[in-house]
Amino acid sequence: MNDRDQEIIELYFARDEEAIRATDKQYGGFCMSLAMNLLHNKSDAEECISDAYLKLWHTIPPKRPPSLKTYLAHITRNFAISRYRKRHAKRRDSGLEIPLSELEECLPAVEQDTDLKYIINDFVASLPELDRKLFVGRYFYAYDLSMLSGAYGLAPNTIAQRLYRMREKLRVILTEGGYSV
Numbered sequence: 408m409n410d411r412d413q414e415i416i417e418l419y420f421a422r423d424e425e426a427i428r429a430t431d432k433q434y435g436g437f438c439m440s441l442a443m444n445l446l447h448n449k450s451d452a453e454e455c456i457s458d459a460y461l462k463l464w465h466t467i468p469p470k471r472p473p474s475l476k477t478y479l480a481h482i483t484r485n486f487a488i489s490r491y492r493k494r495h496a497k498r499r500d501s502g503l504e505i506p507l508s509e510l511e512e513c514l515p516a517v518e519q520d521t522d523l524k525y526i527i528n529d530f531v532a533s534l535p536e537l538d539r540k541l542f543v544g545r546y547f548y549a550y551d552l553s554m555l556s557g558a559y560g561l562a563p564n565t566i567a568q569r570l571y572r573m574r575e576k577l578r579v580i581l582t583e584g585g586y587s588v
Contacts, residue, residue, distance in 0.1 A: 412475040419467035426467075427460050434476060438483045444549045445487040451494070455486040462486075484547065526584055530577050541566055542573055 411433060418426035438459060442452035459482040472478035531539055537559065544550040544558070545566075552563040559566070 415475060416467060416471060419463065420471075427464065430460060430463060430475070430479065431456075434479055437476065438479060441480060441483050441548060442487045444554075445484070445491055446494075451490050452487070455483055455490055458486045459483040480547075522584075523581075523586065526580065527577070530580055534573065538569060538573060541569060545570055 415426055415429045415433065418429060435456070438456045439452055442455045443449065446452050446455070459479060462482050463479065470478075531542055534542060541555055541559065544555050545552075550558075552566050555561070555566050556563045561569075
């Protein structure tokens with residue numbers, strides 16, 4: 408964790424409202440980008456970010472996350488996905504549905520499984536750096552293929568094929584781990 412993140416966390420522990428302003432200054436743009444990738448609606452994204460800051464305020468303390476950025480990304484992403492699902496409950500939309508449906512093809516239908524989380528984390532950690540970035544970009548940040556293409560200089564079809572191969576590897580690992588996919 409960098410020194411600035413540590414300072415911000417200490418502000419939360421001191422219950423100093425400056426913590427929220429410092430968080431916004433440090434990670435506001437990052438959170439907006441993440442929420443917009445999922446929601447494609449600025450006012451919804453802003454509400455998710457506000458909710459994420461409030462959750463930070465209520466969870467730090469007692470939590471002391473090892474990475475403020477990662478912890479905030481996780482919270483923001485969860486609020487954005489919840490908002491997306493509420494808005495699109497009765498209709499399907501190509502925005503978030505495509506990355507999630509791609510990944511659902513190789514994941515078992517379980518609600519909360521700690522072992523599964525560790526298996527997936529180990530799988531992602533075992534990937535070569537570029538593949539790891541593509542996988543996380545697509546399935547955590549919900550970047551579309553053209554955005555990944557521009558960021559990594561690969562053709563969208565090449566990225567789609569690499570992601571397919573990664574999903575197939577994950578499917579094999581999960582099947583060998585006793586999960587029915």
